Amino acid sequence: MIVHDVDLDVRPHETVGLIGPNGSGKSTLLRCVAGLRAPSTGVVRYDGEDISGWSRRQVARRIAFVEQVSHADSDLRLIDVVGLGRTPFRDPWRGPTVIDRLVIEAAVERLGLTGLEERQWSTLSGGERQRAHIARALAQQPYGILLDEPTNHLDVRHQFELMELLAGSEATVIVALHDLSLAARYCDRLVLLDGGTPVAAGTPDEVLSRDRLRSVFEMDAELGTDALGNPAVVYRSPISAAGRPTARRTAT
């Protein structure tokens, strides 16, 4: 495959949401942008520079990538995992500098992980591990952060805190999300993938039309606002194979 015809220009400091159904190509596209997967055609450029010949270290000095899966079987402590974010900048023959320590400490605090620094990785909950990976990405002090479903293990409060952190960050952010309301509320722009191809890009209002929610997500739904005036997708029901909503009762 797997992803094709992508022409995506992400501007500095922008928060771009990648949305699309399961298997639509979000993770694959993120891996290409992260330099972990070479596109068979086309190029990935950071600030106009083709990254195809770059080392992992060169990429990691610019971009942090928070992938979806995180293994539990590690004997590292949380602070060691967050500290990995400093690796691209570190002299391999020296220990962490004072700056490294301060940056790591700030990232731990930012993700609400203070007090868990010494905990073994295997004893952390899924959400704590996910937040530690995001702290590791912040410790990298990157120009850009790529995140693949970073809210999937987080409780509601941490989901919102993370999205506020990303939207308010100086870094350029590309984040794959399944939660369309979070995407609409916090992303400047959305790119909608379907079958490996971007089928729409623009502001949440432009992208999340009722027709697209129907044709791409197979949901009878629409983008509106919640009681507080924030963007929110209201779902009525899945669309059946016959093209009609399946639920008898529909939410308003």
Ligand SMILES: Nc1ncnc2c1ncn2[C@@H]1O[C@H](COP(=O)(O)OP(=O)(O)OP(=O)(O)O)[C@@H](O)[C@H]1O
């Ligand atoms: N290494 C691979 N070899 C063959 N097919 C692959 C490979 N990696 C991914 N795919 C396929 O490419 C398609 C896109 O996968 P991808 O993981 O990018 O989707 P996604 O939008 O991130 O999905 P999800 O929402 O389920 O996480 C899927 O059909 C997947 O099965």
